[in-house]
Amino acid sequence: MHLKHMKRIFVSLALPLLAATIAPAAGAPFISEGNVPMAMGFERVTVASGLEHPWSLDWLPDGSIIVTERPGRVRLIRNGALEPRPLSGVPEVFDSGQGGLLDVALHPRFAENRLVYFTYAHGSRLANRTRLARARLEGATLQGWQVLFEVSQTKIGTQHFGSRILWLPDGTLLISIGDGGNPPVSLGGALIRRQAQNKASHLGKILRLTDDGTIPKDNPFADARDAAGEVWSLGHRNIQGLAWDPIRTKIWASEHGALGGDELNLLKGGENHGWPAVTYSREYVLGLKISDAVSAPGMVDPVVVWTPAIAPSGLVVYTADKYPDWRGDLFAGGLVSQDVRRIDLDEEGRVLGEESLRMGARVRDVRQGPDGLLYVLTDEDSGRLIRLEPRPGGGETAP
Numbered sequence: 276m277h278l279k280h281m282k283r284i285f286v287s288l289a290l291p292l293l294a295a296t297i298a299p300a301a302g303a304p305f306i307s308e309g310n311v312p313m314a315m316g317f318e319r320v321t322v323a324s325g326l327e328h329p330w331s332l333d334w335l336p337d338g339s340i341i342v343t344e345r346p347g348r349v350r351l352i353r354n355g356a357l358e359p360r361p362l363s364g365v366p367e368v369f370d371s372g373q374g375g376l377l378d379v380a381l382h383p384r385f386a387e388n389r390l391v392y393f394t395y396a397h398g399s400r401l402a403n404r405t406r407l408a409r410a411r412l413e414g415a416t417l418q419g420w421q422v423l424f425e426v427s428q429t430k431i432g433t434q435h436f437g438s439r440i441l442w443l444p445d446g447t448l449l450i451s452i453g454d455g456g457n458p459p460v461s462l463g464g465a466l467i468r469r470q471a472q473n474k475a476s477h478l479g480k481i482l483r484l485t486d487d488g489t490i491p492k493d494n495p496f497a498d499a500r501d502a503a504g505e506v507w508s509l510g511h512r513n514i515q516g517l518a519w520d521p522i523r524t525k526i527w528a529s530e531h532g533a534l535g536g537d538e539l540n541l542l543k544g545g546e547n548h549g550w551p552a553v554t555y556s557r558e559y560v561l562g563l564k565i566s567d568a569v570s571a572p573g574m575v576d577p578v579v580v581w582t583p584a585i586a587p588s589g590l591v592v593y594t595a596d597k598y599p600d601w602r603g604d605l606f607a608g609g610l611v612s613q614d615v616r617r618i619d620l621d622e623e624g625r626v627l628g629e630e631s632l633r634m635g636a637r638v639r640d641v642r643q644g645p646d647g648l649l650y651v652l653t654d655e656d657s658g659r660l661i662r663l664e665p666r667p668g669g670g671e672t673a674p
Contacts, residue, residue: 329660406426442519613637615632616631
């Protein structure tokens with residue numbers, strides 16, 4: 276019997292001990308309220324250190340790793356060593372608060388076209404927005420930097436830019452755009468977060484674009500007069516984790532709530548995920564309810580709700596065989612929780628429970644490498660790239 280099936284049987288027989296990790300009734304969100312069991316059977320190996328607030332990474336065909344640093348640098352890790360000089364060709368970014376140089380993703384045909392895609396914050400504290408750009412990687416230079424898309428509305432402050440990139444099997448890409456910020460940040464005389472329910476706004480949305488930044492003709496609102504054609508889903512606060520699930524052909528997203536109420540969501544084009552009309556989150560000030568409702572007709576409920584918040588950032592579906600019992604599970608980085616959450620899924624994508632892989636630092640991204648191992652970026656002044664290696668005999672190493 277496969278280890279994963281054996282684990283399912285064990286969990287079903289151990290309800291009193293593992294109550295915190297058992298899925299709720301069908302259709303209801305899995306509520307994670309802390310006291311999460313620790314995962315075992317791995318050790319942490321530092322691949323590179325000395326990265327300044329790294330945000331994202333991807334692998335080049337030769338095995339090198341490309342990494343973004345939020346202050347506006349792109350670094351390469353070759354043969355297990357961090358190259359001393361950043362790549363040239365990166366324009367100035369708005370590096371303040373949550374803004375800066377953010378996600379990086381190679382074009383699916385990178386081996387042919389050498390194109391690398393980036394999201395970043397552009398502007399000033401009084402007027403800024405998220406941009407998508409691409410450039411050709413030639414040696415140690417990013418050539419022909421081209422802005423493909425920018426959010427239509429500028430905002431003030433330094434919060435909620437998004438902004439993950441996810442390539443889909445059809446060659447289009449998704450980008451997450453934050454709602455613009457917490458109260459009292461406003462736009463047009465109302466709290467800016469209300470833009471998440473405005474289909475004509477890019478704020479608080481998942482957008483779908485072609486690889487040259489244009490609108491796909493089959494987008495759900497491509498022909499709607501009251502919507503921006505780029506909008507693919509709406510009602511989001513600030514998604515910083517996006518993952519394609521090739522096992523179940525699904526799209527997952529991990530989303531920051533406010534005070535509590537972080538979410539794991541299953542995404543489909545045209546759907547409304549509710550923010551801020553329905554939410555488990557509360558206001559940072561006094562803990563007041565943001566909404567009296569946590570669910571409503573026509574709005575999609577989350578799959579997981581983290582209360583207290585973990586501040587999820589970085590998300591991957593594990594599909595390799597280096598950790599056989601983890602295949603098909605989700606791994607979500609936690610900034611506040613300083614760990615990686617393994618979200619145990621069954622074959623249909625239903626949540627069975629979760630475990631915590633302790634990192635002892637803010638986790639900004641989690642990826643599966645070409646070698647079938649998991650890699651973790653820590654968000655620190657001297658951030659690290661950590662590889663998680665199976666440890667025979669169980670246990671874990673200290674962070």
